Amino acid sequence: MSITRIFPVFAAAFAIMYVICVEANWALVTYHPRINEWEFLTKPAKSGPAMYWYGWIGTTILSASAISLLALPLTRRWPPPVWIGWAVPLAVMLVFVYLLRSFFLR
Amino acid sequence: MFTTLLIIHGLIAVALLGSITHQTAAACWPATKGGSFVSSFRAVAGARYTIANIILYVIAGVLGAIIYPAYRLAIRPYLESAQLWTINGSFEVKEQFVAIGLGMLPLYWLVWRTPLDAKLAAARATITAMLCFIVWYSFLVGHVLNNVRGLFGR
Numbered sequence: 001m002s003i004t005r006i007f008p009v010f011a012a013a014f015a016i017m018y019v020i021c022v023e024a025n026w027a028l029v030t031y032h033p034r035i036n037e038w039e040f041l042t043k044p045a046k047s048g049p050a051m052y053w054y055g056w057i058g059t060t061i062l063s064a065s066a067i068s069l070l071a072l073p074l075t076r077r078w079p080p081p082v083w084i085g086w087a088v089p090l091a092v093m094l095v096f097v098y099l100l101r102s103f104f105l106r
Numbered sequence: 107m108f109t110t111l112l113i114i115h116g117l118i119a120v121a122l123l124g125s126i127t128h129q130t131a132a133a134c135w136p137a138t139k140g141g142s143f144v145s146s147f148r149a150v151a152g153a154r155y156t157i158a159n160i161i162l163y164v165i166a167g168v169l170g171a172i173i174y175p176a177y178r179l180a181i182r183p184y185l186e187s188a189q190l191w192t193i194n195g196s197f198e199v200k201e202q203f204v205a206i207g208l209g210m211l212p213l214y215w216l217v218w219r220t221p222l223d224a225k226l227a228a229a230r231a232t233i234t235a236m237l238c239f240i241v242w243y244s245f246l247v248g249h250v251l252n253n254v255r256g257l258f259g260r
Contacts, residue, residue: 007213014209022202033175049178054171057205064209082229085213086236089206096202103195 005075006068008085013071014064015092018056021063023099027055028062108176112252115169119245122162129155130238133231152234156218160211163241167204170248174201181251190258193250200247207240 020026027042034048044050071080132152137145177197185194214237217223217230250257 004212004216004219007216011210011213015206018202018205018209031175033179049182051175051178053174053201053205057208060205060209082213082217082226085210086229086233089210090236093203093206096199096206100195100198100202103191103198106189106191 003072005079006072008080008082009071009075010064010068011085012088013067014060015089017063017067018060019092019095019099021056021059022096025052025056026059027052028058029055031055108173111169111173115166115173116248116252118162118166118169119241119248122159122166122241123245125155125162126159126234126238126241128152129159130231130234133227133234152230153218153220153222156215159237160215163207163211163237167208170204177251181254185254188258190254193254193258196247197251200244203240204244207237210237 025042028040030039030041030043031037031051031054032039032046032048033051035046037046042052042055128147128150129152131148132150135148137149139145182194182197185191185197210233214233217226217233222230
C-alpha cells in the first residue's frame with residue numbers, strides 16, 4: 001500500500017483545513033512575541049499582539065494528516081485524481097484574496 | 107541577529123526563485139531546440155530541481171517564521187500607523203499563500219518523481235507554476251516590505 005496515493009488528498013485537505021483554521025482561529029499554539037511566551041491552543045493577546053499563524057499551521061498539519069490517513073483505505077478502491085491536489089489549493093488561494101479584500105479596498 | 111537572518115532568508119529566496127523558475131519554464135514551456143539564451147533557460151532537466159526546491163522552500167519558510175515576530179512587533183505597527191493598507195494586506199496574503207504551498211510539497215515531489223509519468227505532465231506543469239507564483243509573489247512582497255520606509259516612508 002503506497003502512501004503516495006494520498007498526496008493529492010493531503011494537499012486538498014491541507015488547503016481546506018488551513019482556511020477553516022484561520023477563519024475559526026483554531027490555533028494549536030499561541031505565541032506572544034512581546035513577552036516571548038508560548039501557550040497551548042488559542043489564547044487572547046496578553047501584553048502586545050498574539051500570533052496565531054504558527055498554531056494554524058500546526059492544527060492544519062495534524063488535521064490534514066489525520067484526514068489523509070483516514071482516506072488511505074478508500075484510495076485503494078478509488079484512487080484520488082491528482083487534479084484535486086492543485087484545484088482545491090488554487091480555489092482556497094482565491095478565497096483568501098476575497099477574505100482579505102478589505103485591505104485593498106480602503 | 108534579525109538582520110542576519112533576514113539577509114539569509116532573502117538569499118535562500120533568490121536561490122529558490124531561480125531554481126523554480128527554471129523548472130517551471132521546463133515544465134510549462136519545454137524547449138524544442140537549443141541555441142538561444144531563452145531556449146537554454148527552458149531546456150533544463152526539471153526533475154533535478156525538485157528536492158532542492160523542496161529544501162529551499164522549507165528553509166525559507168522556517169527562516170520567515172523565525173523573523174516573523176520582529177515583523178509583527180516593529181513593521182506591522184508602522185504599516186498601520188502609516189495607513190499602508192495595501193502593503194499590509196499583501197503580506198497577509200503572502201503568509202496564507204506560503205502555508206498553502208507548504209501543503210502542496212508532497213504532491214509536487216510525487217509528480218516530479220522519476221521516471222516522469224507522461225500522464226502527469228499537465229498536473230506537473232500546473233503545480234510547479236502555482237508554487238512558482240507563490241515564490242515570486244512572496245519574494246516581491248518581502249522585497250517591498252524590506253524597503254517600505256524608503257519606498258513609502260512618511
